[in-house]
Amino acid sequence: xxxxxxxxRRPGGRTGRTRLAxxxxxxxxxxxxxxxxxxxxxVAERSGVHKTTLYRRWESAEGLVAAALLMGTEQPWEAPDxxxxxxxxxxxxxxxVHYFTAPGERELPTASISAAFLSPxxxxxxxEFYVDRHARSAPIVERAAxxxxxxxxxDPVEVVRVACGPIFYRLFVSREGVTPQDADVAxxxxxxxxxxxxxxxxxxxxxxxxx
Amino acid sequence: xxxxxxxxRRPGGRTGRTRLAxxxxxxxxxxxxxxxxxxxxxVAERSGVHKTTLYRRWESAEGLVAAALLMGTEQPWEAPDxxxxxxxxxxxxxxxVHYFTAPGERELPTASISAAFLSPxxxxxxxEFYVDRHARSAPIVERAAxxxxxxxxxDPVEVVRVACGPIFYRLFVSREGVTPQDADVAxxxxxxxxxxxxxxxxxxxxxxxxx
Numbered sequence: 001x002x003x004x005x006x007x008x009r010r011p012g013g014r015t016g017r018t019r020l021a022x023x024x025x026x027x028x029x030x031x032x033x034x035x036x037x038x039x040x041x042x043v044a045e046r047s048g049v050h051k052t053t054l055y056r057r058w059e060s061a062e063g064l065v066a067a068a069l070l071m072g073t074e075q076p077w078e079a080p081d082x083x084x085x086x087x088x089x090x091x092x093x094x095x096x097v098h099y100f101t102a103p104g105e106r107e108l109p110t111a112s113i114s115a116a117f118l119s120p121x122x123x124x125x126x127x128e129f130y131v132d133r134h135a136r137s138a139p140i141v142e143r144a145a146x147x148x149x150x151x152x153x154x155d156p157v158e159v160v161r162v163a164c165g166p167i168f169y170r171l172f173v174s175r176e177g178v179t180p181q182d183a184d185v186a187x188x189x190x191x192x193x194x195x196x197x198x199x200x201x202x203x204x205x206x207x208x209x210x211x
Numbered sequence: 212x213x214x215x216x217x218x219x220r221r222p223g224g225r226t227g228r229t230r231l232a233x234x235x236x237x238x239x240x241x242x243x244x245x246x247x248x249x250x251x252x253x254v255a256e257r258s259g260v261h262k263t264t265l266y267r268r269w270e271s272a273e274g275l276v277a278a279a280l281l282m283g284t285e286q287p288w289e290a291p292d293x294x295x296x297x298x299x300x301x302x303x304x305x306x307x308v309h310y311f312t313a314p315g316e317r318e319l320p321t322a323s324i325s326a327a328f329l330s331p332x333x334x335x336x337x338x339e340f341y342v343d344r345h346a347r348s349a350p351i352v353e354r355a356a357x358x359x360x361x362x363x364x365x366d367p368v369e370v371v372r373v374a375c376g377p378i379f380y381r382l383f384v385s386r387e388g389v390t391p392q393d394a395d396v397a398x399x400x401x402x403x404x405x406x407x408x409x410x411x412x413x414x415x416x417x418x419x420x421x422x
Contacts, residue, residue, distance in 0.1 A: 036247055110328070116386055117325035118247075123386045130385035161385070162400045165376025173379045174341035174372070175327055175334045189373045189404035196403035198396065
């Protein structure tokens with residue numbers, strides 16, 4: 001899918017400006033209406049990009065949403081570096097809690113998760129976004145291994161999944177809401193499991209801390 | 212919301228049979244079409260319950276879906292008892308992985324999670340379902356505390372959230388799919404964190420296993 005618009009990734013130029021206008025309008029409308037109500041017509045109206053251009057470049061509302069979600073991989077994001085694994089995971093989780101709960105901010109990320117249930121291409125775009133986000137988060141665990149906080153060979157992505165999984169579980173499965181305190185508990189849980197060697201292929205099966 | 216149909220919970224009787232027919236048809240259609248395509252007319256047709264009865268008892272398709280999702284709290288489910296915290300959490304996670312990935316089975320639970328994005332009443336029903344499921348899972352951790360596997364005062368629900376959070380994260384956020392192996396890693400992570408004292412109000416702040 002990336003090839004579909006990677007040719008338009010040059011920052012400037014008319015093509016680049018058109019793409020940004022169309023995809024930013026798509027994100028606005030996704031946050032405002034959700035995927036089910038999003039139409040190419042509405043994106044044309046909001047962006048000022050002609051409908052025929054939108055259809056030619058992105059085929060459909062689904063194509064626009066998929067391309068718009070993938071724009072996230074072009075945004076700058078660096079993993080926090082607080083000096084401890086627990087601190088870094090807490091920062092990541094606090095950012096998630098804010099992003100998915102703050103009124104006026106939560107609408108778009110929530111609509112993105114929701115769109116993936118209705119659109120295979122949105123789901124694939126979400127998957128690609130998180131592949132990129134996982135890769136950018138890896139230094140958190142690599143630095144912790146370098147400091148001797150966790151065993152060498154600890155799988156960075158597994159640590160991230162355990163750290164943020166409970167946040168998303170509360171938000172979108174058990175629907176019980178999430179607070180900064182929950183972000184802290186989940187970060188401490190992932191760090192403790194990592195220190196216990198759960199995420200190393202070798203020791204994962206047996207390592208466990210004293211009760 | 213429970214009061215809305217708790218009066219119809221008597222197992223037998225015409226009222227009970229009508230309710231079961233309507234809500235089971237609702238679940239069938241939810242799995243087949245998803246929430247957005249579900250109509251009272253379709254439920255009437257599928258269940259043989261007259262439309263006016265459906266509207267009188269459940270008001271709308273949303274009311275039917277909320278009531279149908281809450282039926283889950285009436286189903287028998289007991290937490291596994293394998294003799295170890297890790298074993299019990301693994302069983303719970305393996306059940307989840309099967310339920311949310313097996314073709315012909317995953318459709319309904321997936322549509323239930325998805326419906327909650329579109330319907331506040333479905334979200335509330337999902338929340339009530341998981342409150343019940345959390346309560347039924349608590350013995351896993353209480354038995355582990357009794358065996359001395361985890362500190363007394365370990366929060367059972369926090370353990371469950373950390374155990375199954377990564378499963379749902381893979382399924383519905385990072386969209387990378389989930390395997391029995393992933394169920395095992397997440398179960399070991401939650402057990403290790405619990406043993407490290409992360410989920411006890413008292414020691415949570417400081418306890419961590421040796422790296």
